[in-house]
Amino acid sequence: MLGMKIEKTSEHIKLYQKCDITEILERFGMTDCNPVRTPIEAHTPLQKAPDDDQLCNQKLYQSVIGLLLYAATATRPDIVHATHFLGQFLALPTETHLVAAKRVLWYLKGTPTMGIRYNYDSNNIPFWVYSDSSVASNLTA
Secondary structure, three states: OOOOEEEEOOOEEEEEOHHHHHHHHHHOOOOOOOOOOOOOOOOOOOOOOOOOOOEOOHHHHHHHHHHHHHHHHHOOHHHHHHHHHHHOOOOOOEHHHHHHHHHHHHHHHHOOOOEEEEEOOOOOOOOOOOOOOOOOOOOOO
């Protein structure tokens, strides 16, 4: 289903996109990159591009963010904050923004089978979701 793998056991259903993530890494030549533990560093000081900053390839940056958005909305809520934050700079991305976007790819390299898991509950109790995907660091808001 649109690149998603659905794993069903007697205890849970899990959705993830290992194939899509592998293809994204191949597309941007990052199959041999070193994985990192978080999609974005805490207190990442990204801002709009000043006049003297080096701009990066805008189409490349937009492609990376677009593919990350698809993964984030489908099965990877752990990268939603980083992807949304980086999406603010689509008009004038700098090399610094591109490195931050590549960090999300480095994170995905280390977590290709992470996804959404729904456990079966015999008592029909709703499940609860807690998240701090921003690592408590929204400095631009």
